[in-house]
Amino acid sequence: MLRVCIIGGSGHYRYVLEGLDKRARLVGFAPGSDGEDIGKLKAALADNKLDATQYEDWQTMLDICQPDIVAINCHFGDHGLLNIDSLKRGLHVFSEKPVATTLGELATLRAAHAASGKCFSAMFGIRYKPWFLTAHEAVKAGRIGEIRLMQAQKSYKLGTRPAFFATRGTYGGTIPWVGSHAVDWVRWLSGEEFKSVFATQSTRHNQHNGQLEVSAQCQFTLGKEICASVSIDYLRPATANSHDDDRIRIVGTEGVLEVREKNVLLIDAKTPGVQTLAQSPEKSIFSEFIDEVLGTGKCMVSADDAFAVTQASLLARQSADESKLLSFV
């Protein structure tokens, strides 16, 4: 049975808890960042009746537990360092996104992964929601023809954020944290690589959250002259009926497909009006990651996906920081 450790409780450790099955056992957990609060993770483990050992220090934990897989979701600014360290230890790594928060760290991480021969994936788990799986299937089946234009949206309630969100060094920025999901959808659904990005962001009206950007937009160009806008905000009213308002509209030569309010809406060239597509069942990203580790399958979010989307998000952040159009090399 595979041995799993969780480092940190600041991200989507729930993907791990939901994906654990008889092939893998959680053996230990520890904070991954200075002063990280892992109280919610601890409570979630208790709720799920998962009996794992708590460690004060992740390095000690890895030394003692000798896990096969480590899931990393500490303060986002530490993801890169811990990912690199874990790969060098010969562990399979399931990382919260962004998988690094500087381009230099990302380059080191890519090299560490290439040298390791180990599995690596990132928590782009929204792909596995029925509405996104269904959108992907419809696009790949050619139901909208050749993609020409995409508009993606992430909108979150701000609520009360942990203190580490207020500092770029520990948080990494809103484009990499919130926006990278939408950056991932754009690349995954189009099947094209990024060519250039111009982005903008603002910290105004951030409710005293320091350097946290509450609004941002990115304009990507991909292969085949596909354009893709990504809109990001933390301004969804507290009164709204869900935490997030994830959307994408994909315009192709033979139709238009939208994901909105968990529906998949299609206008194609054959059928009058708007069709609401029947949805494929949800899947588990961590369960797929176990498949990949065991060699019995592939995780839909590959290491290359994780690296390319992180690079795109970091270049978008740099574009916004410098107010400059940036090309991908």
Add this chain to the structure above:
Amino acid sequence: MLRVCIIGGSGHYRYVLEGLDKRARLVGFAPGSDGEDIGKLKAALADNKLDATQYEDWQTMLDICQPDIVAINCHFGDHGLLNIDSLKRGLHVFSEKPVATTLGELATLRAAHAASGKCFSAMFGIRYKPWFLTAHEAVKAGRIGEIRLMQAQKSYKLGTRPAFFATRGTYGGTIPWVGSHAVDWVRWLSGEEFKSVFATQSTRHNQHNGQLEVSAQCQFTLGKEICASVSIDYLRPATANSHDDDRIRIVGTEGVLEVREKNVLLIDAKTPGVQTLAQSPEKSIFSEFIDEVLGTGKCMVSADDAFAVTQASLLARQSADESKLLSFV
């Protein structure tokens, strides 16, 4: 009674026909561009039982008819020249947008208008639709607080376009022609001026329409670090239930307002869930223009609005042509 002439039949002359009342009478019409087909205009006049004289040449018509108001909607590349000429003749001008298709012509037009003391407006008639009027009222009433982010969309069916759409010189480009409506909404609803734009466009899959761009996106920054994306396409399937799919989403500090499928949807900080706002009645842009000419009121689309939005659209087109971030001066 005011005397009105229409030059050209390639744009939204219907605004004039719908706005005519006992204060104004249509006296003449003529093509405005070489080889312009005004057959549809002629048929519309007959349908509306409007008895006006047809002229072969717009200059002859203006000399003979001596109108008070001229409405111009010929091939878009000729708008600037005809607007300038008409203002110099001392006429009030109601122009199709874009009101010019080069920045040089626009500067000459601004000067001609300033020197003329005459009324000038552009056919940004979508503002007058109940859903946009209602959105504007809600925003101005402060129902979403301070605006931070906007996403506007224009999506049209391509259908069969006249030949002049296939050449930049006569057409002017898709960002100025289709996109300028959305550029207008962004400026009008935010009440802020543009600071910079990065835009992209593509002619791929344009169904043999020469230089016509069928997809484009613009990323604007306005005052107060407001970001606004504008997405434009001619890819709406022929099977869709309307010609266009106009939308805007406006995210503020106190709520989110959307115009979509002719509805105005509001999530504010006070009321749980999504509210569908009751809509104000439609108004007539040309009727308001007559008010302005008579001094009994103001047209909601001012000359400054027309010039600023045209400038922004032309700068966006230039940004896309040159793949360069451009600042407004």
